[in-house]
Amino acid sequence: MSTLLIEIDGEFRSDLDCANAIAPGSVTFVDSDKIEGTIDIVQALLALSGIVVPVVGKVVIEAIRSRRHVVIRKNGIVVTGVTADSALRVLKELSDDN
Numbered sequence: 001m002s003t004l005l006i007e008i009d010g011e012f013r014s015d016l017d018c019a020n021a022i023a024p025g026s027v028t029f030v031d032s033d034k035i036e037g038t039i040d041i042v043q044a045l046l047a048l049s050g051i052v053v054p055v056v057g058k059v060v061i062e063a064i065r066s067r068r069h070v071v072i073r074k075n076g077i078v079v080t081g082v083t084a085d086s087a088l089r090v091l092k093e094l095s096d097d098n
Contacts, residue, residue: 002048009068010040019055
């Protein structure tokens with residue numbers, strides 16, 4: 001199964017928890033050091049599947065449209081600063097690319 005790491009504004013953590021409730025074990029939160037006074041960023045390792053991609057895609061699209069922090073990483077590739085539609089396309093392509 002393909003995995004990737006996303007960094008997203010902490011306000012969307014509960015949405016990622018919902019994805020994990022739908023597909024248990026699909027989302028693993030990664031502890032990261034936080035600098036005092038900075039925005040709350042959540043890092044989550046995602047095990048991509050046909051169930052998880054649409055749910056996480058909605059979260060990522062909502063974050064991008066809200067102009068929140070979103071970074072997608074896989075195998076040394078970093079995707080940031082994309083439109084919501086491009087982000088969804090990237091998630092689908094990365095989930096198909098094992």
